[in-house]
Amino acid sequence: MRIAVLSGKGGTGKTTVSASLAASLESCQYIDCDVEEPNGYIFLKPELYQNISVKVLVPEIDVMKCNGCGKCSKVCQFNAIAVVKRKVLVFPEICHHCGACTIACPNDAIHEIEREIGIVEMNGDETFLHGKLNIGEPISIPIIQELKRHIKKDMPVILDCSPGASCTVVCSIEGCDYCILVTEPTPFGFHDLKIAVQLVRKMEIPFGVVVNKASDASKIIHEFCKNENIEILMEIPFSREIASAYSQGILPTHSSMEWKEKFRELYKKLERGAAK
Amino acid sequence: MKICISSKGNSLDSMLDSRFGRADYFIIVDTDTMEFESIENTAATSGGGAGITSGQMMVDRDIKAVITGNVGPNAMSVLKAADIDIYRGMAISVKENIESFKRGLLEKIEATVPAHSGLGINGGQK
Numbered sequence: 140m141r142i143a144v145l146s147g148k149g150g151t152g153k154t155t156v157s158a159s160l161a162a163s164l165e166s167c168q169y170i171d172c173d174v175e176e177p178n179g180y181i182f183l184k185p186e187l188y189q190n191i192s193v194k195v196l197v198p199e200i201d202v203m204k205c206n207g208c209g210k211c212s213k214v215c216q217f218n219a220i221a222v223v224k225r226k227v228l229v230f231p232e233i234c235h236h237c238g239a240c241t242i243a244c245p246n247d248a249i250h251e252i253e254r255e256i257g258i259v260e261m262n263g264d265e266t267f268l269h270g271k272l273n274i275g276e277p278i279s280i281p282i283i284q285e286l287k288r289h290i291k292k293d294m295p296v297i298l299d300c301s302p303g304a305s306c307t308v309v310c311s312i313e314g315c316d317y318c319i320l321v322t323e324p325t326p327f328g329f330h331d332l333k334i335a336v337q338l339v340r341k342m343e344i345p346f347g348v349v350v351n352k353a354s355d356a357s358k359i360i361h362e363f364c365k366n367e368n369i370e371i372l373m374e375i376p377f378s379r380e381i382a383s384a385y386s387q388g389i390l391p392t393h394s395s396m397e398w399k400e401k402f403r404e405l406y407k408k409l410e411r412g413a414a415k
Numbered sequence: 416m417k418i419c420i421s422s423k424g425n426s427l428d429s430m431l432d433s434r435f436g437r438a439d440y441f442i443i444v445d446t447d448t449m450e451f452e453s454i455e456n457t458a459a460t461s462g463g464g465a466g467i468t469s470g471q472m473m474v475d476r477d478i479k480a481v482i483t484g485n486v487g488p489n490a491m492s493v494l495k496a497a498d499i500d501i502y503r504g505m506a507i508s509v510k511e512n513i514e515s516f517k518r519g520l521l522e523k524i525e526a527t528v529p530a531h532s533g534l535g536i537n538g539g540q541k
Contacts (some may be wrong), residue, residue, distance in 0.1 A: 223496040228492060233489070
């Protein structure tokens, strides 16, 4: 079963939930899809052996063949090419690697060259994977795609998504059997939860909500979920103890058996929810 | 000489838009005859590469100089490659900026501002 953990807002507790879940299950694969700032490794402490360089194809212009017609610039949907004085300027950071310019060129003057945008790291038996996007790179999808190429079929897979509800999240949750939406009972958390709900509904993936930092204010989340007929899977209380352990890289499941049991129960709920 | 001013509106009385790539309008003026044409900047709401497309627009229309507030790194590369001069306008009307330009009062812009400066609230969308 593939489980994606997402939430609109950063710092809500995606990694708390996904890493705790991974730590509670006997065998599972944990994939950190938050490639801009992966932090699952801080808690799960894997030994990373392999790394794969992730490359994308960007256009290079053969100046001998190019006559500066400008067709490549017109066809580029991402404004990554400008043609100035019959000279082609390519902006590789903006390029979305679609290859349209190569097809559009009537003189066969464009060929694609590889450019590294980040790496994927994994441990020996590929039960822990994360990607790292190079600093300054805006497009992380190819790294998530590379991560997803290593998904195991014989054990539960937990995907820790990036914050928001953007392309990266869509790419991460695509093909998953269940989504856990982590939220916190604040106006920001609630606002982003509603967006995340829209996203998973649109993608027709079964989902449930985990309320992190739960307090008296959780009422807003409960009311919303009741009205929308969404299952609340679990509540993690607003606790100084959990927060201070977390700041030292210790998950709730590391320090108490009780939490381990709770996360196992959560997994059972997910299995039931995904089967529906 | 054909110059272009980034503008918040579509007339000579409109205010200068301090953004280049994501300006609302471009006013193209022939400084000899004062005839002008306004173009809505379709690149202003694009997800990325607004500066590049806006720069390309200047090149395609054979503009000799641009008056604006700030220019980002990508737009600067395009304008530099095309030898288009960039002048820093003031937050006054387009017409007044042209007059200052004609009298040689405007300073040339050589430095860029960081990428995405013109995005502001709501990602530059109105």
